[in-house]
Amino acid sequence: MIKKFLFVAAFLIIAASAALFIYRYYIIQHTAEKIIRNALPDYVQIETIRLEPERRALVLENFRIVNPDGFSDRYLLEIEKITTGYRPKGRTLLDGIEILEPEFTRPVLIVERLPGGKTNLQAMGEKVSG
Secondary structure, three states: OHHHHHHHHHHHHHHHHHHHHHOHHHHHHHHHHHHHHHHOOOOEEEEEEEEEOOOOEEEEEEEEEEOOOOOOOOEEEEEEEEEEEEEEOOOOHHHOEEEEEEEEEEEEEOOOEOOOOOEHHHHHHHHHHO
């Protein structure tokens, strides 16, 4: 009876370890995406976040900064894709990451001026600093 219990317990431990090993990149991806999205301010939108730990790359697709209220265009900045290297600041990704050499694909900056003379860049600067 004890041998059967030990065999089943060992089998369950091995199966759980194998599942963690097989799904480790999915777990890392999901955790990193959740951390990054929670750290972003509400005016930053990203459609897709992919962490590629094997090549230490971070890929952000459809990165957008929402225009401040009162401006006609929806976005101040749109970047189709950002690819960058990263380096953990501490022992784990939870300690933060340092971004290395970002590459931007099709960045579009839309500058608007209100009738009073204020630009969306000035308004965003006030929103970020204040």
